[in-house]
Amino acid sequence: MGAQPQVNELWKYIGENEVNEERIGDLADFKRSQVNYRLTCFDVRTNGVRYLKTLVYNLAGQLSADDWERLRRITGRELGQPYSVTYDGEQVCLDYLRAVRDLEFIGKNVELDGARVLEIGAGYGRTCHTLMSNQDIASYTIIDLPTTMALSRKYLRTVLSEEQFGKVTFIPIDELETAPLGDGFDLAINIDSLAEMDRGTFGYYMALIAGRCRFFYTNNPVGKYMDKSLDDHARGDDALARALDAGPLTEVIDVHDNRAVRGQARKFVDAYRPGSGWSCVADAWAAPFTWYWQALFQAPAAAR
Template identity: 50%
Template sequence: MEHNFQASRQWERIQNRWITEDAGADLTRLKSDSRNFKLSLWDPATNGVRYLKTLAYNLGMALTPQELARISRTPNREVGGPTTVRCQGETLCLDYLQATFEVGFIESGVDLDGARVLEIGAGYGRTCHMIMSNHDLSGYCIVDLKNTLELSRAYLREVLDESRFKLIDFIEVESLTAASLRSERFDLCINIHSMTEMAPETVRSYLDLIDATCAAFYVKNPVGKYIDKSLDGYLQGEEAVQMALENGPLRQLLDIHDSEAVQAAVPAFVDGYRPGSAWTCAGDGRALPWSYLWQALYKKSRR
C-alpha cells in the first residue's frame, strides 16, 4: 500500500494564505491574528455567533435542575427568532439563561407568590415573562421609555396568556412626576442593566421612588465603566462611548476582565445602588456569564 503524507487541499490553501513561509518571523501578535485563528482559535471578529452558541451551550449544560425547570415552565421562548442551542432536552438562548439566573437569585430572598412587582426598564420583557410564568403574581408594573415600552407590550402580549398579560401595567417614563406611584406599594423592584445608562440624577430619583414604595430591590448592573476598543472597535462611534461614560451611579474606569479589579469595585456597587439608609444588602454576587456585571438584593428594614 502506498502511503500518502501530503497536505490536503484545505491545508495547502491555509499554507499559501495564512501560515506562510515567514509565519515564524514575528511572534508579536501570533496568538491574536490569522495564524492562530487557523491553528487553534476561531477569529472572534467573524465567528461571533459560534462563540455565542458555545457560551450558551456551556451555560446550558451546567444548569441545575431548578434552573432548567424554570426555563421549561416559560413558554413561547422561540418568539423573536433567538440564537439557540439545545441542552438537556431544552432549546436555550442566552437571554433566558440569564433570566433563570436572575429569577433564581431573587427567589432566594423574596417570596414571589402573590407579590406585586415593579420593573424599571424591562427591555423586551424576558424577566417579566419568566417571573409571571413561574409565579402567581398579584400585579406587575413596567416603567420604561415610550418606544421600549411598546416593544415589551407587544412581546409580552405574544408570549403570555391573557390572564397574566392583564396583570401588567405599562407606564411611560414621560408620564412620571415627583408624586407618581408614591401611593403604590410593591413587594419587589427590579432593575437590570439600565440604571448604568441613566443620568446620575435620574438614578437617584428612581432610588428615591424605590425607597418610598418597595420592600425589596434587585439590581444587576456593571460595577463600573471601561474603555476597550478591542471589544467592538467602537462600532457606534466615539460619541456613543463618551455618552456611556457619563451615565450611571458608578463611573470609575476599570479593567472589566481583571477579577481583582472587579472585586475591588463591589463595595462601591453595593453602596451606590442602596435605595436609602433603611435598606440592607441581603446578598450579592457576580451576574453570570459576564465578568463585570454584579447583582444585589436589598431589603428595607421595617420600622
C-alpha cells in the same frame, strides 16, 4: 511504513495563503492574526455567533434541576428567533438563561407568590415573562421609555396568557408623575439600565424605590471599561463619552480582572443601596459577563 503523508487541498491552500513564514512575521501579535485563527481558535472578528452559542451551551450544562424546571415553564421564549442551542432536548438562549438565574437569586429571599412587582426598564420583557410564568404574581408594573415599551407591550401580549397580561401595567416615563402607583410594591427590579442613566434620573429612581418598595434587585455593571479590542469602539467617540459618563459608577477598570471586579463590587453595593437603613440581603457576581454584579436589598423594618 506505507504511503508518505500528503497535504490535502485545504491545507495546501492554507499553507500558500494564510500560514507560512511570510504571514507569521515577528510573532508580535500573531495570536490575533489569521495565522493563529487557522491553527487554534475561530476568528473572533467573524465568529461571534459561534462563540455565543458555545457560551450558551456551556451555561446550559451548569443549570440546576430547579432552573431547568423554571425554564420549561416559560412558553413562547423562542419568539423572535434568538440564537439558541439544544441541550437535553430543550431550546435554550442566553436571555432566558440569565432570567431564570435572576429568578433563582431573588426567590431565595423574597416571597414572590402574591407579590406586587415594579420593573424599571424592562427591555423586551424577558424578566416579566419569566416571573409571570413561574410565580403567582399579583401585579407587574413596567416603567420605561415609550419607544421601548412599544416592544415589551407587543411581546408580552404575545407570550403571556390573557390573564397574565391583564396583570401588567405599562407606565411611560413621561406619565410617571401622574400615574397611580397604588400602595407600593413588594419588589423593584432593574437589570442593566440604571448604569446607563444620568445621575439625576438614577437618583429619582432610587428615591422612588426607597419610598415605595420592600425589596430591590439590581443586576448592573460594576464600572466602565476602555478595552478597544472588545468592539473597536465601533459606535464612535461621542457614544463612548456618553457611556463613560452615565450611571452611578464611572470608574474605568479592567473588567476582565476578577480582583478588580470584586474590589469594585463593594462600591456597587453602596451605590445601588436605595436609602439609609436598607440592608444588602445578598450580592454576587452576575454570570456570565465578567463585570456585572447583582444585589438584593431590603427596606428598613419600619418601612415594611
